[in-house]
Amino acid sequence: MLFYVQMKWNHEGRIHLDELWDIEVDEAEHVLKSIESGFCVGIWKVAAQKRLIAIVDSPDAEELDRTALGRLPMREYLEYEQVWPLRDYLGFVEDVKKGYRV
Structure with a gap:
């Protein structure tokens, strides 16, 4: 299932930006693996x-x-500001053509 995920960094007053960059290096490695696996499109x-x-x-x-x-x-x-499940548009069109009746 596809999801749109919108997030922002929330670090002010918690850690300095330099410390955040160190964590971001680990995050980047995780993201690359997620892309390779297909989890992150x-x-x-x-x-x-x-x-x-x-x-x-x-x-x-x-x-x-x-x-x-x-x-x-x-x-x-x-x-996490927004997390929306995404539906394939072509599947939606098929349901519209059927009047949402199975």
Whole structure:
């Protein structure tokens, strides 16, 4: 299942930016492995902001939750602003054509 995930860094008053960069190195390694495995379809850093956007292909919401709250090196410093399940548009069109009747 695809998810749109929008998050921002929440580190002010907790750790210095230099310390955050050290954790971000570990996070980058984790993200690269996630991309290679297909779990992370794509991830983008928003220019001039402490914000990231990712498209994640998780088997379910539970696995996404385990990753976001338990596996990410940056988990203590990421604030999740939006997490939306995404539906394939072509499947939606087929349901529309059927009037949402099976």
